[in-house]
Amino acid sequence: MTVLDARPIADAGDVPLRVVVRRNPADRVYRGVARGGGVATLTLMGFIGGFLLLRSFHVLNARGFAFLTEKRWLAAQNGPFGIAAVLPLTFEIAIVAIVIAVPVATVAALFLTEYAPRRVRRLLTSLVDLLAAVPSLIYGLWGLFYLQPHLVHVSKWLSDHLGFIPFFHVQNGTALSAFTSSTFIAGVVVSLMVVPVCTTVMREVFAQAPQGEKEGALALGATKWGVVRTVVLPFGRGGMIGGTMLGLGRALGETIAVTFIISPFFQPRASILANGTHSISALIALNFSESVSNPTARDGLIAAGLALFVVTLGVNAIASTIVARSRSGASTEI
Amino acid sequence: MTTTAGEIDLRGDEPLYTPPEERIPFRSVDPADAWPLIGAGLSSLCLTWLIYERLTPLTGTIGFGIAWYATFLLIAWFVARANHDKLRARDQVVRIVMWSGGLALIVPLVAILGYIVLKGYHALHASFFTKDERFVGSLDKGTSGGARHAIIGTLEQVGIAMCISVPLGITTALYLNEIGGRLARPVRTIVDAMSALPSIVAGLFIYTSFVVVINHGQQNGLAGGLALAVMMLPTVTRTSEIVLRLVPGGLREAGLALGATDWRTTRNVVLPTARTGLVTAVILGLARVIGETAPLLLTIGGSRFVNWNVFKGQQSSLVLFVYNIFHTQTTAEQWKRGWTGALVLILLVLVLFVTARVIGGRGPAHIGRIKRWRLARKGLA
Known part of the structure; x- marks a missing residue:
């Protein structure tokens, strides 16, 4: 008692x-x-x-400092190793994924909260959760065997017509095989995995848009798009930024799908379409079995894992702060 | 001077004739707009085909799709502009974009499921569940051998993960929601941060802590289970916390008002009310870890035959089985077994997910058939 x-x-x-x-x-x-x-x-x-x-x-x-400035990874051969190449390439893949995923996720979240017929809304919402639950192994296989043969045409088109932009420039880009296993293709596959994460966060924030202000906009003669543009989107800006950061954190840590797609490459570069890229998680996954017997190589991989851990933790801490702040604004509604 | 009815004021700035005000439609689909849309779709298809296939040297299905979509939006805009004013036309085009956002959720799912089913059903025989890879060579047929060892490994490792993360996750959720205190805020932040922990880092953590320190470098099923538990914990905790938050405060207060202690209130009021939601939390956590490959890559070692013992010797798992086949084998014949493994995996996830939704779809304190029978036996219902 x-x-x-x-x-x-x-x-x-x-x-x-x-x-x-x-x-x-x-x-x-x-x-x-x-x-x-x-x-x-x-x-x-x-x-x-x-x-x-x-x-x-x-x-x-x-x-020492060489771990941050060395580009090659020759730990298993007792050579020098560092993350100066894999860390920027990890970010490149993640940024490609985010650039593709965020517009799609924003539109999908707006559709779920504002446009979808009420009856299918619940079904579609759990569909988003299902997309998040599909194993990354499956995404990787599908990306490698189905998506890549189709996507190389897009890569080639971008390189042929927009090659003057450094991102799309590919040397010797005549054969389609010059465009496989690229940052772009890995990024597209990762974006498929990021979309449900971003959509979930954005949907939650959009759904909290104050009803009174929406009705106010309608009463002033706004169209549906007018309501979305003047009330829902400004209200959900924090959620959009937070969702983007959360997706970025997920994209940075993605392992298996990236491992399937890429072919290892140790030079940071601007061109996202050319064959060869890398990421920290793929580096660990691909080199682990041959490094287990060599303590220096193994602990080098663990150090790379630590770097990934610190980066994702930072990104996610920023993300959850932004999302939490945008939610606290929700209590001021009419 | 005032104007009276029927008289036209010629001095004002307003135009002489204002069109009757139009009602802005808010239905999600307006039947009157359907025909122009279908027309826009067809004409853009023809136009894109003409430009894409005949006039310019472009190739690739995805490129065609993008070009078609852009042309479609353009034509839809012109059609809408021909019938309505600018605002309403813009509204209609945006509506099309939003609907395609919904489609963008469905299309990849259907495409992936369909592709895996098409690729995987060839080698799906009973032997896939009864044999292991002990006698399978790289020249054998794709239907020889099976994944019994992998399925056993997956079930055992996921079982271990569940035994650890479900009690711990629900206890943490109870702490966050029922007890609270100074630590609640940091714990919640940490759980959020953990839910985005890269899976390979979870594997590295168990490798550096459990495998190296306690197990003297031996990889086994227990290490895999622990790594999965680290991945599963944040999902279970967050979902449980949300579910517990949905239990009405009035119920809790009623329990306390009857003189119950905190523990009695939690046990007899809060947990039974949230039971279905908690089951959903557990199943969602399961669906998340059953497809995790990266942590297992570092912790269980991989094996080609059945090993029931999680404490001794390396184990396999369904995801690792698929990963290894595609990573080490080079022929389409060998890949068949991998596709079947992927199919079984995705079916497992689907079954778990649908179960979670069916249970989660019931309201709180739903009385199922078994419970009703038990109550009836006691003469309570």
Whole structure:
């Protein structure tokens, strides 16, 4: 039983009563266990960063600043290794994915909240969740065997007609095989995985757009697009930025689909259409089995994993702050 | 001077004739606009075909699709502009774009499912579930051998992950929602951050902590299960927390008002009310980890025969089975087994997902058939 023990402390005039809550043992155990669960989750995350740092510390210490400036990765051959090439290439793939995914996700989220017939709205929303649950292995296989043979034509067209832009410039771009396994194709496949993540966040924020202001816009004679443009989109801007950042975090860490598509390449470059690219997660996945027996190579990969961990954590922290702030604005509605 | 009815004011700035005000339609589909749209679609198809296939040297299906869509929007704009004013025409074109956004969600899903089914059903025989890869060479037929070892591995590892992350996840969600305190905010932030943890980093973490430190470098099924648990925990926690938040506060207060302790209220009021939602949370977490490949790549080692023991010896898993086939084999005949593995995998995800939705679709405190029978036996219903 919870007993509220409230008695006057002294006869010193009007003082507030001191409320003391005495809990019975079962309750104390329950609260302790639940708090323990929370603390366990908290420490687990600390452990992840801690163990990665512990394992890779001597490698980072030995390599020093060269780990950030070296482009090649010859750890298994006892050569130099660093993330100066794979980190920018990781970002290139993620940015291509975001550039494709965000417009699609925005339109899809607006469709789900404003345009879809009410009856199919629920079905479509769970369809988005299903898209998020499709294994990345499946996306990778589909991208490699189905999407890539079709996409190389688009790559070639972009290179032929817009080749003067450095992003689309490909040297010796006459054969279609010069356009396979590129940053662009990996980015398109990753964008398929990012769309459901972005859509979910944006849909939640768009759905909170104040009804009163929407009706106000309608009363002033706005069309549906007018309502979306003047009320829903400005209101959901925080959610859009947050969803984009969250998708960016997901795209940076994507492993298997990228591993399937790419062919390893260790030189950061502007051209996204040319054959050959890399990412940190693919580097770990592709080199792990041959590095297990070599402690330096193995711990080098762990250091690369630590770099990825830090980058995604930073991106996601920014994202969740922005989303949380945009939600807190929701309480000011009429 | 005032104008009276029937008289036209010639001094004002307003035009002499204003058109009657049009009602702006808000239906999601306007039947009157359907025919012009179909016409726009057909004419843009013909125009694109003419330009794309006959007049310019362009190739590729995707390029054709993009060109068609752009032409379609353009023609739809002109048609709408011919019939309505600028605002309404813009509204109509935007509406088309929004609907294609909806299509953009359905098309990839259908395309992927269809492709995997088409590729995978060839080698889908009973032997796929009863044999392992022990005697399979790279020259054997695609239908020889099976994935029994992989399916056993997946079930065991996912089982371990579930045993760890479900209690921990629901406890954390209870802490966040029922108890709270100073730590609640950092825990929530951390859970959010963890849900976006790259899966390969989760694998690396278990490798550096469990495999290297405790297991002396031996990879086994338990390590895989732990890595999956790290991936599953944030999904279960976040979904459970949302579900617990939906339990009406009045119910909780009623329990407390009857003199129940916090624990009795949680056990007898909150958890039963949220039961279906919690089941959904668990199944969504399962659907997420059953397709995780990257952590298993680093932790379970891979094996070509059945190994029931999660504590000793390397194991396989369905995702690793598929990954290895496409990564090491070079012939389409060998890939057949991989496609079948992918098909089984996606079917598992689909079944889990639909189950989660069916259970989650019920309202809180839904009384199912089994529970009704139990209550009836006690004479309560």
